Amino acid sequence: MFIGTYLVYATVMVLAHPRFIYPFGPDSFDDPTFTQHVIEGSDVHVAIAEGDEETAVLFFMGNGGALAYFTFSLKAHQDAGRTIAALEYPGGGGIPGSASEQSLKADALTAFDWLADRHDGPIAVHGYSMGTGLALHVAARRDVAAVLLDAPYVRMCELMTRASWLPACYMPFVQKWDNAKDVPQISAPVLIQHGSEDQLIPQEHGARLAALMEGEGGGVLFQPVAGASHNNLAGQAGYRARIEAFLTRADTPPE
Structure with a gap:
């Protein structure tokens, strides 16, 4: 009886798990300092604010799914004078469509x-929560100047296992979001910021990811942020200063 019930539960969760991964918010992003683009030949939506600094940033938000919820992160780059472009996820923020791991990584x-075609200088990638998987996916396949990760996970399926009591990392048809797979291909310097009070993605995920990168010989700086939770990390004192110091070092050629 118990085994049958568990198998039914597992089947239902496999079918339903995308709803938990992509609980996108409806609020549209209407910041007048950004312009909205649909990339030609695709359904990919990008918001961009132009800056004067040499380095541009491509930002990937968390699974709140609406850029309106990530203004602290966007403003950190805008106020520093950098061009900041942000991918908008289908199904959130008024963007039509639905999301999956495969489609978001392709987007x-x-x-x-698209950003590389219009920006002549170096490009850093910046991911928050779920978006760290997109930042690492790009950094493993494109020439990026730096990688900024806020509250990253090693494997999202581990978080699913903790929440569901199912072996999500070993189940077919589950979207795994395995950041560890991309680590060996990361050559750019990496900054990880992770709050000590993060209950959604515990800080040990960020520490483990940093250790994996160090094991591959990569340059990674792990910055635990005391008192920060998952949702208020970008609003903490020192958040911007750590980004600026890191990007300054990344932009400075070795002697």
Whole structure:
């Protein structure tokens, strides 16, 4: 009886799990300092604010799914004078369509190539929560100047396992979001910021990801942020200063 019930539960969760991964918000992003683009030949939506600094940033938000919820991160780059482009996810923020791991990763590469075509300087990628998987996916496949990760996970399926009591990382048809797979291909310097009070993605995920990168010989700086939770990390004192210091070092050629 118990085994049958568990198998039914597992089947239902496999079918339903995208709803939990992509609980996108409806609020549209209407910041007048950004312009909205649909990349030609695709359904990929990007918002961009132009800046004067040499380095541009491509931002990938978390699964809140609406850029309106990530203004602290966007403003950190805008106020520093950088061009900041952000991928908008289908199904959230008034963008039509629906999302999957495969489609979002393809969209992320399309967005990077679009930004690279219009920006002559270096491009850094910046991911928050679920978006860290997109930042790492791009960094493993494109020439990026730096990688900024806020509250990253090693494998999202581990978080699913904790929440569901199912072996999500080993189940077919589950979208795994395995950041560890991209680590060996990362050559750009990486900054990880992760709150000590993060209950959604515990800080140990960021520490483990940093350790994996160090094991591959990559340049990674892990910055635990005392008192920060998952949703208020970007609003903490020192958040911007750590980004600026890191990008300054990344832009400075070795002697």
